[in-house]
Amino acid sequence: MAGMARKKSALTWAVHLSVAFLVIMWLFPTVGLFVSSFRTADQISSSGWWASLLPSEQNEVYRAKDPDDHRVADGDRFVVTGNIFEGAPREIRSWGVSSRNVSAYQPGETAEMKDGETVTLQPDGSYTWSGNDKQLSGRGQRIFITATVPPEFTLGNYATILFSGTGQDNMAKAFFNTLTVTIPATIIPIVVAAFAAYALAWMEFPGRALLIAAVVGFLVVPLQLALIPLLKLHLDIGIGKGYVGVWLAHTAFGMPLAVYLLRNYMVGLPRDIIENAKVDGATDFQIFTRIIVPLSFPALASFAIFQFLWTWNDLLVAKVFLIDSTGSTTVMTNQIVELLGTRGGNWEILATAAFVSIAVPLAVFFAMQRYLVRGLLAGSVK
Amino acid sequence: MLENPAVLGLATIILGVGGCLGYFFLSNVILDKLFFPPRGEDAGKNINRANMVRPWLFLFPALFALTLYLAYPVFETLRLSLTDRDLGGAFVGLENYRKMTAEPKFWEAVRNNMLWLIVVPAASTAFGLLVAQLTDRISWGNLAKSLIFMPMAISFVGASVIFKLIYDTRPVDQNQIGVLNAIWLKFDGGLGSVLWLQVLPTVLLLAFAAIVGYVAWIFVRDIVAKGSDKSVWLLPLRLLLAVGGLWLIWLSLSSVVSIWFEELPFGEPQTWLTIPLWNNFFLMVVLIWIQTGFAMVILSAALRGIPEETVEAAIVDGANPFQIFFKIKVPQIMGTIVVVWTTITLTVLKVFDIVFAMTNGQWETQVLANYMYDKLFRANDWGVGSASAIVIMLLVTPILVWNVYNARKEMR
Numbered sequence: 001m002a003g004m005a006r007k008k009s010a011l012t013w014a015v016h017l018s019v020a021f022l023v024i025m026w027l028f029p030t031v032g033l034f035v036s037s038f039r040t041a042d043q044i045s046s047s048g049w050w051a052s053l054l055p056s057e058q059n060e061v062y063r064a065k066d067p068d069d070h071r072v073a074d075g076d077r078f079v080v081t082g083n084i085f086e087g088a089p090r091e092i093r094s095w096g097v098s099s100r101n102v103s104a105y106q107p108g109e110t111a112e113m114k115d116g117e118t119v120t121l122q123p124d125g126s127y128t129w130s131g132n133d134k135q136l137s138g139r140g141q142r143i144f145i146t147a148t149v150p151p152e153f154t155l156g157n158y159a160t161i162l163f164s165g166t167g168q169d170n171m172a173k174a175f176f177n178t179l180t181v182t183i184p185a186t187i188i189p190i191v192v193a194a195f196a197a198y199a200l201a202w203m204e205f206p207g208r209a210l211l212i213a214a215v216v217g218f219l220v221v222p223l224q225l226a227l228i229p230l231l232k233l234h235l236d237i238g239i240g241k242g243y244v245g246v247w248l249a250h251t252a253f254g255m256p257l258a259v260y261l262l263r264n265y266m267v268g269l270p271r272d273i274i275e276n277a278k279v280d281g282a283t284d285f286q287i288f289t290r291i292i293v294p295l296s297f298p299a300l301a302s303f304a305i306f307q308f309l310w311t312w313n314d315l316l317v318a319k320v321f322l323i324d325s326t327g328s329t330t331v332m333t334n335q336i337v338e339l340l341g342t343r344g345g346n347w348e349i350l351a352t353a354a355f356v357s358i359a360v361p362l363a364v365f366f367a368m369q370r371y372l373v374r375g376l377l378a379g380s381v382k
Numbered sequence: 383m384l385e386n387p388a389v390l391g392l393a394t395i396i397l398g399v400g401g402c403l404g405y406f407f408l409s410n411v412i413l414d415k416l417f418f419p420p421r422g423e424d425a426g427k428n429i430n431r432a433n434m435v436r437p438w439l440f441l442f443p444a445l446f447a448l449t450l451y452l453a454y455p456v457f458e459t460l461r462l463s464l465t466d467r468d469l470g471g472a473f474v475g476l477e478n479y480r481k482m483t484a485e486p487k488f489w490e491a492v493r494n495n496m497l498w499l500i501v502v503p504a505a506s507t508a509f510g511l512l513v514a515q516l517t518d519r520i521s522w523g524n525l526a527k528s529l530i531f532m533p534m535a536i537s538f539v540g541a542s543v544i545f546k547l548i549y550d551t552r553p554v555d556q557n558q559i560g561v562l563n564a565i566w567l568k569f570d571g572g573l574g575s576v577l578w579l580q581v582l583p584t585v586l587l588l589a590f591a592a593i594v595g596y597v598a599w600i601f602v603r604d605i606v607a608k609g610s611d612k613s614v615w616l617l618p619l620r621l622l623l624a625v626g627g628l629w630l631i632w633l634s635l636s637s638v639v640s641i642w643f644e645e646l647p648f649g650e651p652q653t654w655l656t657i658p659l660w661n662n663f664f665l666m667v668v669l670i671w672i673q674t675g676f677a678m679v680i681l682s683a684a685l686r687g688i689p690e691e692t693v694e695a696a697i698v699d700g701a702n703p704f705q706i707f708f709k710i711k712v713p714q715i716m717g718t719i720v721v722v723w724t725t726i727t728l729t730v731l732k733v734f735d736i737v738f739a740m741t742n743g744q745w746e747t748q749v750l751a752n753y754m755y756d757k758l759f760r761a762n763d764w765g766v767g768s769a770s771a772i773v774i775m776l777l778v779t780p781i782l783v784w785n786v787y788n789a790r791k792e793m794r
Contacts, residue, residue: 011703012520019516019526022509026530026671029544032561036547045552048559057557180390188398195406196444205437209793211445216789218452220782222732224754225771226451228764229458233450243390247398252451255444284436285410313537315735316755333539337739340543347547347559354543358536365535369528376676377683 033358036351038153044347046149055148057093059102064119064129064140071136078136085125090147095121102144119143157352168342171353173328174335178312178357180243181322181331185250185311186304192251193258194300198288200259201266202274212263218256226253227320234321242329246322253317254307261306264378265299266292302375305368309361332357402443409439456775463768478765488770490746491753494662495777498733498749501663503726505670507719510677514685515707527682531675538672538735545668546740549654563651571648580641587634587641594634597708598627658746665747668736673729677722684718685711724781731777750774 035049047056062084071078094103097111097119105111107123117131119141129141161171199205200212226249234245269292277287293300311317315333322329330338336353343349365372413435418428466474482488513530517523533541550560558564569575602624655661688711696710712719734751741747743756750770758767 015516015520019513019520019523022513022516023526023529026533026674028561029541029548029671030532030536032547033544044559045556047557048561048564049547050561050564184394184398187395188402191399191402192443192447195402195440199437199440203433203437203440205434208437209790211441212793213786213790215448217782217786218448220728220778220785221452221456222751222771222774222778223452224732224734224751224774225459226455227771228462228758228768229455230451243394247394248447249451252447255447256452259444283410283414284440285407288440309535313539315537315539315738320759333537333735336539336543340546340739347550350543351547354540358540361535361537362532365532366528369531372534373531373679376679 030358033351033355036347037157037355038155039348040152040154040156041346041348043149043152044351045345052153053151055091055150058090058147058149060090060145060147062143062145064127064143066140067129067136067138074130077130077132079128079130080136080140081126081128083124083126084121084143084145089125090145090149092121092123092125093146093148095143095145097141097143099142099144103146121145157348158356161349161352161356165349168335168339169349169353171332171335171356174330174332175356177329178331178333181246181250181318182308182311184247185254186307188247189251189254189258189307190300190304193255193262193303194293194296195288196259197262197266198284198292200263201269202287202292203284215256215259215263219260221256223253223317227316231320241322241324243322246318249317249321250307250311250314254303254310257306258303261303261375261378262296262299265296269295298371298374299378301368301371302378305364305372306375308364312357312361405443406440410436413439459768459771459775462764463772465765467764474765478769482766482769487743487748488753491743491748491750491770492773494746494748495731495750497662498666498669498730499727502666502669502673502730503723505666506673506677506726507681507722509670509674510679510722511681511712511719513674513678514682515711518682518685527675527678531679533672534675536672538668538733539739541668541672542736542739545664545671546655549664551651551653554649554651558651562654566652567649569646569648571646575646575648579646583641584638587638591631591634594627594630596704598624600709655741655747656745661741661745661747665736665740668740669730669733673726677726680718680722681715684715688714724784728778728781731774750777 032049035052036044039049039052042058043052043056046058047054064080064084065082067078067080070082071080073079092107094106096102096104097113098104105121107121110118110120112118113131115132115135117135118129120128121143127143129136160169162175163170163172165171200208200215230249231241234240234248239245239248273291273295274287277291282290313333315331315337318331318334322331323334332353336350336357339350339353413432418432418435419425463478464473464475465471466477513527517526520526536544547559548561549563550558551563552558552560558567569579601620654664692710692714693706696706701709732751733749734755737743737747737749737752738755743749743752750773754767754770754774757763757770761767
């Protein structure tokens with residue numbers, strides 16, 4: 001019996017550990033982006049984000065002061081002194097005077113160059129550069145250092161992306177464009193679908209079953225098929241590319257799921273309430289607005305979240321129906337794809353831009369997860 | 383003033399919502415007051431008439447949107463795929479399809495799509511089932527589920543950025559900032575590499591083969607066993623499972639062999655997204671990461687719905703946890719597993735953003751949806767683009783038919 005209990009608790013531990021492992025695996029990518037969005041460009045490129053709490057090593061280049069202005073005679077030689085860190089001290093690990101060997105010397109050592117020219121670099125960054133008349137002329141000697149930089153976090157990336165950035169680096173406009181696309185495209189289909197769902201759930205008419213089957217069928221029709229015919233249609237009737245077109249498209253593409261979800265929910269409402277209301281002389285319109293809509297709130301919320309996430313995160317529909325060649329109506333997803341092309345290596349920009357676009361859906365997700373789960377269950381499980 | 387999109391948006395909300403409500407209200411009023419007033423000698427008749435028309439008033443806007451935006455395009459795309467835009471829309475028969483199938487890029491897209499269709503639904507469903515089962519009984523299960531579910535809220539584009547950071551490559555003399563390369567450079571071909579890259583995968587693959595073999599055996603055993611129900615139409619299904627299992631076992635065993643004979647380029651940072659064939663899997667990981675949460679939520683609910691008695695009876699009979707899981711639980715939620723599988727399959731068929739954002743189909747990662755976008759909007763070849771859209775539609779059709787069939791069955 002004791003052996004069995006031990007086996008049991010070992011199994012429980014294995015379960016806890018496996019779940020913890022899976023959760024870490026699933027969180028790791030997002031956390032990486034999140035942390036990176038708070039690091040400076042130098043920090044991002046000098047160490048992985050998982051090491052962001054540790055000091056990192058950076059290679060930097062400084063130049064001694066212009067010898068023609070600053071050299072001081074010392075016997076038959078000349079000397080330039082100064083400090084390479086002007087107000088931003090670093091901890092020097094090693095240094096060098098040639099790009100071919102950037103860590104040839106330790107701080108405090110003296111680098112011997114050709115014909116007696118020397119550079120001495122102290123740990124605090126102060127240097128002494130001495131040589132003859134010819135050596136100490138022209139431009140200042142380059143000093144390469146490998147410094148240990150303490151971890152550094154900044155809100156500067158967000159300031160750039162949201163406010164001060166120029167051109168593609170500024171997401172403020174795209175953020176509002178996305179919002180402009182999303183809100184009407186979430187609200188309008190709910191209204192339209194709710195009426196249709198009520199008809200399909202509580203009104204008797206010939207062809208009802210067929211219509212419900214058709215809605216189920218429309219659920220899976222790929223919207224890829226709609227791109228060209230509808231773009232053509234929009235151009236023909238004068239809507240062209242723009243907000244109106246994208247609202248219409250999102251409304252229609254969300255319609256099957258909306259009708260399906262809402263109808264399934266409304267069918268489950270208690271028959272008595274509706275029939276009593278009918279007996280009392282309420283019209284269908286009154287029953288719908290006074291009874292059905294308030295009772296269906298959970299289903300309406302579920303669909304609203306789906307439609308919000310889907311329109312906020314959409315790239316394809318926006319690209320086809322909204323964004324014209326001027327690019328003034330670009331949405332965030334599209335701008336991020338463009339940034340991936342033009343600023344592929346600038347992770348401080350990319351990570352911040354991506355996180356700005358992810359933040360809103362994530363907030364909605366955590367705030368309204370209950371409805372999302374309920375909607376998923378109603379939408380897929382029979 | 384009206385040029386401002388925010389004002390336009392607000393106006394649209396008011397107009398749209400107000401318009402919808404106004405339409406529904408006024409059309410009902412007109413129906414009741416003007417056309418069929420419930421008064422006079424025809425009162426009863428009129429009420430009946432009005433009630434026959436009313437559902438269609440309620441349905442009209444939704445039906446209109448569905449017909450115009452989803453039904454009409456199917457036929458229009460079919461028509462476009464049979465015509466040539468450059469010839470003024472002349473009918474060209476199957477010429478576009480011939481052109482498309484002559485392109486190696488199309489076949490590359492088909493091959494990759496097939497890979498996606500096998501790997502992503504299988505992996506997402508398996509991970510989802512695993513998490514659902516593991517979190518079922520632990521105290522912080524809901525928190526764990528919520529965190530694994532989170533990627534569902536992240537856009538495909540956002541996820542692409544996230545994973546591009548993971549796959550990032552720096553020159554060999556710099557610190558790697560992509561975690562995959564950072565891990566990769568830890569391997570030097572020594573004992574550790576042998577353990578992690580050869581022994582561990584071998585063990586995992588053998589364990590996988592063993593589980594597959596065990597599950598397949600559970601299903602096949604009943605064919606041989608006496609006294610169990612031998613309904614005729616289950617037999618082919620079981621044989622199919624057995625063949626599939628054997629194929630998976632063969633696949634894992636041959637992978638084990640190749641693991642031990644592969645020469646790996648140790649010490650060189652890899653540009654993961656440019657390694658043909660493998661890069662497809664690196665892209666699939668993004669979608670698996672997103673879809674696992676979806677599978678988990680639904681399968682978790684299904685697992686909760688299993689009657690407690692069936693599990694208890696199995697425990698009393700001395701079944702081990704694996705037997706309980708595969709023999710008692712999984713068969714009872716088979717219907718849900720199929721639903722999850724087909725839903726993810728649909729998502730996979732339409733996957734566009736991930737490929738578009740990460741590789742844009744370069745380095746042999748093309749998929750049908752991106753191929754189609756390429757043809758439609760970059761090559762401006764509407765004929766071939768529509769033809770490839772029809773191919774996607776054809777792939778979806780079996781699921782469409784199956785869904786409609788089930789919905790009809792359920793309503794009777």
